[in-house]
Amino acid sequence: MIETLAVSSDIPATAQLHPMPFTRIELAILSIVDGRLAVLLGKRAGAPHKGKWALPGGVLRIDLDRDLEGAAQRIAGERLGVTLPYLRQLQAVGGKSRDSRAPWALSIAYRALLPSDAIDPKAGKRLEAIRWCAVDEAIADSKLAFDHADLIRSAMEATRAEIERLELPFGFLPEAFTLGELQSCCEAILGRRLDKSSFRRRLDERELLEPVAGEMRTGAFRPAQLYRRR
Amino acid sequence: MIETLAVSSDIPATAQLHPMPFTRIELAILSIVDGRLAVLLGKRAGAPHKGKWALPGGVLRIDLDRDLEGAAQRIAGERLGVTLPYLRQLQAVGGKSRDSRAPWALSIAYRALLPSDAIDPKAGKRLEAIRWCAVDEAIADSKLAFDHADLIRSAMEATRAEIERLELPFGFLPEAFTLGELQSCCEAILGRRLDKSSFRRRLDERELLEPVAGEMRTGAFRPAQLYRRR
DNA sequence: TCTCTTAGTGGCATTACACTACTAACTATA
DNA sequence: TATAGTTAGTAGTGTAATGCCACTAAGAGA
Known part of the structure; x- marks a missing residue:
């Protein structure tokens, strides 16, 4: 029919x-x-x-x-x-x-x-x-x-x-961001703390990010390298 | 229209x-x-x-x-x-x-x-x-x-x-099945061979199955223990 | 100069798993 | 009855991923 x-x-x-x-x-x-x-x-x-x-x-x-x-x-x-x-x-x-x-x-x-x-x-x-x-x-x-x-x-x-699969929440981030900002985002989403060292190593191995040469986020404490999506 | x-x-x-x-x-x-x-x-x-x-x-x-x-x-x-x-x-x-x-x-x-x-x-x-x-x-x-x-x-x-997450395809299996049958199913779905030893160890750790006491699948070769969903 | 805080790195222990090798139990067939 | 062939099941070793901890670096501010 x-x-x-x-x-x-x-x-x-x-x-x-x-x-x-x-x-x-x-x-x-x-x-x-x-x-x-x-x-x-x-x-x-x-x-x-x-x-x-x-x-x-x-x-x-x-x-x-x-x-x-x-x-x-x-x-x-x-x-x-x-x-x-x-x-x-x-x-x-x-x-x-x-x-x-x-x-x-x-x-x-x-x-x-x-x-x-x-x-x-x-x-x-x-x-x-x-x-x-x-x-x-x-x-x-x-x-x-x-x-x-x-x-x-x-x-x-x-x-x-x-x-968890390390598909990163770029929608929450500006074009360039620090690894600290990225980690805080992920922690907020997951509702638990992450280990800084492991988190960075995992990002690194997968080559998801690239540093924005020379660009640093400066603030109250030690400046941080800025990264962008690769 | x-x-x-x-x-x-x-x-x-x-x-x-x-x-x-x-x-x-x-x-x-x-x-x-x-x-x-x-x-x-x-x-x-x-x-x-x-x-x-x-x-x-x-x-x-x-x-x-x-x-x-x-x-x-x-x-x-x-x-x-x-x-x-x-x-x-x-x-x-x-x-x-x-x-x-x-x-x-x-x-x-x-x-x-x-x-x-x-x-x-x-x-x-x-x-x-x-x-x-x-x-x-x-x-x-x-x-x-x-x-x-x-x-x-x-x-x-x-x-x-x-x-991959070891959510098992019970829809493809009878009530009781051998580990070999289960593994073959998973291999057909994934389109690749799995290692028997690793596969069994992973099942084991997660306690997804329980043996059906005394029940064996008998056939042309060595009999195999039957398992069911836990 | 000292403290506080965040940035960033390195190493060790544990875990999950791939890979290999082995033994066990059954049938079929010579 | 012996042996080959096939599947069932177990054990050990190496490696990759990662959790955990400790450390150094660089800035601000007191």
Whole structure:
């Protein structure tokens, strides 16, 4: 039926028979705030879950979006005024009565890494307010809207696994950074301390970074060599 | 072209304003055939891609399916007459002009592990034929329908990564099995030989298995201890 | 000049694992 | 009955990765 009829110009009867799910994109945007891994939340301005905190997101628009990643970028631009580097699809969740706006709701969750100052705290269209929330607290918070606590947990786990594999969180870092800054980032993501010596040796063997010749970060103490992505 | 609206008896205007994508589930069902990792393909009986081989799949039915995994199980039951253990969501793919039946098509891909004899080769409703195809060949085959070669690659990579982490492929094995059988499975998935001694030591340290006391697999050569999942 | 703090390096111990070699137990066949 | 062939199972050694600890270096500030 669906398999057998279909020409692009004709409308196959069966495809019209079945209503399709209310389809959204949700964004788990992570950052480091006060040395802890944090996620961007928006306070919902309307029903459902009015007044609760939730991941920013929006409806998939088949007239505007070329593909799923394009939809995620459009929504990030419209709602938050940013484009998202290091975007990665997390998972799809869907089911009956996930969202009272429709009988069946499907969400595709994306994750991005951003420095926290890349978001204007006054942005957030269609949201009363936005804020950064430590992921530990967000996951434990039973008052988050929808099933967003699960999505945040999934974002955190995926990001931790990347760091364990030494896929570095360049999204959190400026173009040039010190090894100390990089290590602090990784520690914030993993939620545990790392050994400086082992960490550097591992980076070294994999040849992931190159020093920016002559450039040092100078500050209160001994200056540190700056590195960039290789 | 189809424009499927999200519908509901009492919904806010926003949910109804936008047409929703044509949403399907695709199944990457893996097995070991002749010592090689293989994927189940169906020959398409109708347009689009009529006569080409594709992953089995079906349309998400919001009237029938409670959630995404339920949809995957319903489709596996209807099309292949099986229920799928060790089901895992792979990824969502979507975009304009993925499928000529609709202006915007979204597919959620699932992966399952099954012994090859769990599928009746005469099954395959709405498909001309079904067959097992070695994943290497399927990935290299530019004539597969839609973007299914990408989905198969993704299924293979996800499964290999699981084996590397010693998440064992119990879906391919009977209740009780020998260490030799388990090792052969893993070798077929990884596409390389493993060292017997190391493999056993790693299993041992992680305490993943327990011997079935007194039970041995007897055959042409020295009998082997049977193990089960712990 | 001394202390404090961060940057950066070196060495030893432990662990995980690859590689090799070996013994054990069964069948089949001469 | 002896022997070859095949799979099951164990043991030991070397090496690579890395955890852990200790050390030196370079700046600021008291």
